[in-house]
Amino acid sequence: MRGGGLRPATAVGRVGRRTRVTEPFPRVAGELCCGGLTLRELADRFGTPLYVYNGPAIDERYLAFERAFASVDRLVAYSVKANANLAVLRRLAALGSGADIVSRGELHRALLAGIEPRKIVFAGVGKTEAEMRAALEAGIYSFNVESAGELDALSRVAAALGVEACFALRVNPDIVSPTPHAYTRTGHLETKFGIPVGETLELYRWARGVVGLRAAGIDVHIGSQIADPEPYARAVSRVLELVGELRGSGIELEYVDMGGGFAIRYGGGEAMDLVSLAQAVAPRVAGTGLKLVVEPGRYLVGEAGMLITRVLYVKRTDRKTFVVTDAGMSELLRPSHYGGYHEIELVMEQRDRSVETVDVVGPVCETGDFLALDRPLPVPQPGELLAVRQAGAYGFTMTMNYNGRLRPAEVLVEDARACVVRRRETLDDLVRGEVDLWV
Ligand code: LLP
Numbered sequence: 001m002r003g004g005g006l007r008p009a010t011a012v013g014r015v016g017r018r019t020r021v022t023e024p025f026p027r028v029a030g031e032l033c034c035g036g037l038t039l040r041e042l043a044d045r046f047g048t049p050l051y052v053y054n055g056p057a058i059d060e061r062y063l064a065f066e067r068a069f070a071s072v073d074r075l076v077a078y079s080v081k082a083n084a085n086l087a088v089l090r091r092l093a094a095l096g097s098g099a100d101i102v103s104r105g106e107l108h109r110a111l112l113a114g115i116e117p118r119k120i121v122f123a124g125v126g127k128t129e130a131e132m133r134a135a136l137e138a139g140i141y142s143f144n145v146e147s148a149g150e151l152d153a154l155s156r157v158a159a160a161l162g163v164e165a166c167f168a169l170r171v172n173p174d175i176v177s178p179t180p181h182a183y184t185r186t187g188h189l190e191t192k193f194g195i196p197v198g199e200t201l202e203l204y205r206w207a208r209g210v211v212g213l214r215a216a217g218i219d220v221h222i223g224s225q226i227a228d229p230e231p232y233a234r235a236v237s238r239v240l241e242l243v244g245e246l247r248g249s250g251i252e253l254e255y256v257d258m259g260g261g262f263a264i265r266y267g268g269g270e271a272m273d274l275v276s277l278a279q280a281v282a283p284r285v286a287g288t289g290l291k292l293v294v295e296p297g298r299y300l301v302g303e304a305g306m307l308i309t310r311v312l313y314v315k316r317t318d319r320k321t322f323v324v325t326d327a328g329m330s331e332l333l334r335p336s337h338y339g340g341y342h343e344i345e346l347v348m349e350q351r352d353r354s355v356e357t358v359d360v361v362g363p364v365c366e367t368g369d370f371l372a373l374d375r376p377l378p379v380p381q382p383g384e385l386l387a388v389r390q391a392g393a394y395g396f397t398m399t400m401n402y403n404g405r406l407r408p409a410e411v412l413v414e415d416a417r418a419c420v421v422r423r424r425e426t427l428d429d430l431v432r433g434e435v436d437l438w439v
Pocket of ligand 1: 297
């Protein structure tokens, strides 16, 4: 590709206090780059809005996880919902990753990408019997079960297939986790997730006599974007107490799943320090003889992705300056849905520009359609490119066709080469499946 002569990323950034990683999108001679290519070239070649992923940066994060938890028997099950692109899943599969899935669609993706079925765990409060059947037929490792009704359904489906379904009960430890938004807290009793501690032992005991079920683990997931290891230590301790009580009843498990939710740095915030996390959790698990399952999503892919968008207009009123871009909530929902903060930079540095407080807004007909509000930014000109950082997780997977928007292309970069890993949607894609069929 043209202009591939820039040096691959060498800048080193910091994630947490002790985990050093390569900066996936360094600025070289005033231009933002990825893997030796400039983002400007990528935007010119593939159009905008555009998702760009740095492949090796994803590998690096996965390997950091493996290293941090090397002292315990473990399964790193990547949480597919964060970024489900097959190219991303294939990379992780090649490194030995398992998968945390929540639907038949994610099962399909994980299997297509070559993730070993025996490394797949299936979560979610609303699994259908058809989904359970598909997962059992694929031979997945285990179901993280969230209610008595679901456990009953699983036993029926497994018995009908003549197999045993391995399961863990997802415990709700009633911990209000320190996440930036209420929608990403899942560990307290006001949420739909998990089974109250007081009900779990009885359910495991019930399952003992039931055809089609085998208790294999115990599971907890307290939320997402958590930088403090302490609530994890508390949650794991709580479920390990239950493991002790189960042993007393003759029920032996093989794994404890601590879920995911490990924070990355969005602008100023703190990231999870993996070494501290492992120090807080691994010793508790080490003595139990149980395998530790961890389900990182955002941590592996979030900072390895950027959304590139082109400025369409700069609109000034008495009260505000709006930078109108060709991406908005339909391409990156996090700012609108969770008040999520993503760093935004000009792709080409403009030293002469005055910094103003602006709203970066998209083309969607909603007041809630924005990428940033009241953000100090060197004011760009129409036609210039902006890069939205930390967009590798819950970016593309949460895109939508609202307002007739076409989903953007995704490009993966490695060794100064770019690969389109999902082409931009077309008008045909937009209406695919819409037929007039009176029945
Ligand atoms: N395991 C379970 C059972 C989960 O529900 C989730 C995320 C994960 C693992 C992975 O969490 P992570 O490591 O990626 O934080 N859309 C929101 C996040 C929703 C997370 C849902 N569950 C956002 O953009 O912040």
